[in-house]
Amino acid sequence: MSPLNKTLITLAIIGTSSAVIASESHGYITESGIKITPLFDIKLERNDNVGRYSKAEQPITSNVLVIKPGIVLDSDRNGNQYKVAYQLISGTYSDSDDDDYLDHRFTTNNFVKINRRSGIRFNYSYLNLHEERGTGILAGDTLSTIAKEPVEYDLHNVNTTYIYGAEEAKGRLETTLKYQSKTYNNYRNIASPEFSTLSTKYKDYRDFGGAIAFYYDLRPATELLFDINLTDRRYKLGDPKTGQSQDNVDAYYLIGSKWNVTGKTTGMLRLGLQNKDYDYSGKKDFTGFSWDLNFNWKPLSYSAVYVSASQRAEDPQQGTNYIDKTRFDIAWQHYWMTHFYSRIGLNFIKEDYSESKRTDDLLESTLVFGYQLRDYAEIQAGWQYEDNSSSFESNTYTQNVWYLSTNFIF
Numbered sequence: 001m002s003p004l005n006k007t008l009i010t011l012a013i014i015g016t017s018s019a020v021i022a023s024e025s026h027g028y029i030t031e032s033g034i035k036i037t038p039l040f041d042i043k044l045e046r047n048d049n050v051g052r053y054s055k056a057e058q059p060i061t062s063n064v065l066v067i068k069p070g071i072v073l074d075s076d077r078n079g080n081q082y083k084v085a086y087q088l089i090s091g092t093y094s095d096s097d098d099d100d101y102l103d104h105r106f107t108t109n110n111f112v113k114i115n116r117r118s119g120i121r122f123n124y125s126y127l128n129l130h131e132e133r134g135t136g137i138l139a140g141d142t143l144s145t146i147a148k149e150p151v152e153y154d155l156h157n158v159n160t161t162y163i164y165g166a167e168e169a170k171g172r173l174e175t176t177l178k179y180q181s182k183t184y185n186n187y188r189n190i191a192s193p194e195f196s197t198l199s200t201k202y203k204d205y206r207d208f209g210g211a212i213a214f215y216y217d218l219r220p221a222t223e224l225l226f227d228i229n230l231t232d233r234r235y236k237l238g239d240p241k242t243g244q245s246q247d248n249v250d251a252y253y254l255i256g257s258k259w260n261v262t263g264k265t266t267g268m269l270r271l272g273l274q275n276k277d278y279d280y281s282g283k284k285d286f287t288g289f290s291w292d293l294n295f296n297w298k299p300l301s302y303s304a305v306y307v308s309a310s311q312r313a314e315d316p317q318q319g320t321n322y323i324d325k326t327r328f329d330i331a332w333q334h335y336w337m338t339h340f341y342s343r344i345g346l347n348f349i350k351e352d353y354s355e356s357k358r359t360d361d362l363l364e365s366t367l368v369f370g371y372q373l374r375d376y377a378e379i380q381a382g383w384q385y386e387d388n389s390s391s392f393e394s395n396t397y398t399q400n401v402w403y404l405s406t407n408f409i410f
Helices: none
Strands: 006-010 019-023 035-047 062-077 080-093 101-115 118-131 151-164 171-184 205-219 222-235 248-261 265-278 286-300 303-314 323-335 340-353 359-374 377-390 397-409
Touching (some): 248 286, 265 303
Antiparallel strands (some): 062 080, 080 101, 101 118, 151 171, 171 205, 205 222, 222 248, 286 303, 323 340, 340 359, 377 397
16 A cells, blocks of 8 residues: 555544544445445553552553444535444453543545535534543543543534635635534533532533634645634533633634645644633633644655644643643654554653643654555554643653554555
C-alpha cells in the first residue's frame, strides 16, 4: 500500500478524533454506486500507570486489549459527495477491570454542489466516549484513586456551511451555522460533600454558533483569509460553588493565509483576537491574542512532516473559569523501504488556570514502526510516553505505553 494512494478517513471530529487509513482500491461497490469499506483494528498495550498516579501512589500496571471494528460508506455522484462512518472501540484491562470501556463513533460528512459557483457542506457526528482515569474531570490522585469507572459522555455536533465562489474565482465566501451538545452519563450526583461540586451534571452544555470566512487569491498557491467565529455556550446548571451562571460567548476575529505549493507544502495560519465574555460579572473575562497553525511538508514522496500549534482560552474540565492553553505538535513519518516506515511525534501542552495558581505542562512523545504485510493489512509496534508537570503535586505523573497492533482494510 503505497503512501501515494492513501486517503484519510476521519471517524470523529471536534477535538476528539480517531483516524484510519484506507486505500482507494479497497471496499466493495454496490450496483447503486455506494462504496462499502469494512475496517478492523486490534491492539495489545502494556500500560505502566493506568490511573496516571503521582509518585505518592503505587501505580497500577496492566495489559490492555483494544478492538476497533468499523465500516465506511462512500458515494460520489456528479460532484455530490456523501460519507458515513461508524466505529466501535472496546478496551479491556487485564488487571484493572474498573477501566474497561466501550465507545461508539458515528459521523457523516456530505457536500452537495448547487452549481459551479456554490455548494453546501453538511456534517454530523455522534460520539459516545469515555475519559481515561487520571484525565479530564477525574484528573489528579484525589479523584483518580477512588474512581470506580471511566467518566462517560455523549457528544453531538452538527454544522452546515454554504460556500459561494467558483474554483477559478478570485474570492470565496463561506458561512457556517453550528450546534454542539455534551451530556455526561455517570458521576452526575456525587454524594460525598467533599466532592459534590465535581458532579458531572455541572459540565453539561449546549453550544450555538456561527462563522463567516472570506478567502482571497493572492497567487495561484496562496489565499488570504478573514474569519469571524462566534459560539454561545449555555450550561444546564450554574457554578456548583456559587450558583451563578457559567454561560459565556466566545468570539474570534482572525486574519491569515492558506497555501498549497505543488502538493509538497500545505498549511494555514490564522492570527487575531479572542474575546471570551461570561454572563456573570463576577467571572474573569478573557481578551487577548489567539492563533493557530497547521503545516504539512513533504520534501520527498515517502517522507512527511506535520506541524500544528495553537493558543486560546478554553473552558476547563476541572474548575469553572477559563484556562489559557498553548499547544504545539510535530510529527515526522518516513518510509525507509516500500513497506516499512517509522513515525516520531512530540506534543507539548501548557495550561494556565485563571481561577487558581495551577499550571500544567504536558509532554507527550510517540515512536512507531510500521510494516505493510499486504495491501489490506499492516502491523505496528509503538511506544507512547506522557510526562505531566503540575504546580499541584497530585497531578504530576509519568506514563509509558508499549503496544503491538494490526490494522485490516477489506
